[in-house]
Amino acid sequence: MATKRDDACPGQAVPQGTAYGRPPQTSNALLTQVGPGTPMGELMRRYWQPVLASHNVTSRPREIRILGEDLIVFRDGQGKPGLLYPRCMHRGTSLFWGRVEQDGIRCCYHGWKFDVEGNCLEQPCEPNGGVNRASARQPWYPVRERYGLVWAYMGPPERMPVLPRYSCMEPLEAGETYIAYDNSMAAHADLGGPEVVPYSWLHMNDNVMDPFHVQVLHTTFSGTQFVNAFVHMPKVKFEEMEGGMFYSARRTLDDGRVLDRISTWLMPHIMSVPDTVLKEGRPNMLGISVPVDDTHCRILATFRLPHGVGPIDPELGMSEFKPWSRKTVAERQDQPGDYEAQQGQGAISLHSEEHLVTSDIGIGMQRRALTRAIETVRAGGDPPGLIFDEADAMIEIPSGNFYRG
Ligand code: FES
Ligand SMILES: [Fe+2]
Structure with a gap:
């Protein structure tokens, strides 16, 4: 005869809240799917996306994946960068095997040559140079260089x-x-770490409007990864601005001064975080979490480098800690950073099982702003923050370290 459940272990309380039988969980597909035709993919495509650092765009063609699209990036002999669809429009071999010349890239198979805007300059196997050559166009994207x-x-x-x-x-x-x-150094503080991180762009984007993890992850849990001042839990105020939002994180320092540290997030994935050595004034950098595809991200950053300061030493990385690439898993457990915390969320987080609380206000605001912008694009409008007149191109960033007292 079956035993009644309540009688199975008389005197023993039934454990509560165990992992057994939990419901299936889901990701926020609206915010994490970035391929062509997806709502977030279409929003992303309305903004300029950094592809690579200029010094990595050379006469050697390079494969690059961005927003789920595979492309070829190169720099022609006149110094112009180009970003082309990789499959040659003739019979589809990859331009990765092509050769860069003064005015474009030549396909290895039958020698069709394309300039950085996809115009077909030569079709050497065709009579009279190809009677329809002028109308041939390899798919391409406009590119610019800045910072x-x-x-x-x-x-x-x-x-x-x-x-x-x-x-x-x-x-x-x-x-x-x-x-x-262009090597996602912002996640692992190391030039030897993964160039592309194996998780959704939204992980790093969430991180930008989350000043509280700086006290825990980067200071009290892992030791001081930035500066000791971050040991003080900040008082934080979030505010919206045109095309983004910013927060002020206020801390009273040991010497009695009050530091207001303002960080800015701009649609859809740009962060402007002040100097982590707490130098007064505007930040010297911009960081961008560019989706490679739904489950990978490349974090690019550009800095104003002061005179006499060398670039980051590949042997040392960005922090005083042992470089990420030489750490054992146990050492990474002892001193995790953004990479570990974000990789731990999975390739795409399970958003339905999150428990967003007061300290996640910024993340909620950010996600709602992105969702509104997606709706605007779906309805045929322009999302916030786009500029259509070169005279208005400058975006005022409120970020900085500001001291009082
Ligand atoms: S496949 Fe490229 S020229 Fe023929
Ligand atoms: Fe962080």
């Missing part, structure tokens, strides 16, 4: 905005130069 990065516009051509300027990046101060990184 040491190559940027692309992958959206509807008739809605192309101007490439914005950012007040934290210009003008340069005396002796400064731009230095850009």
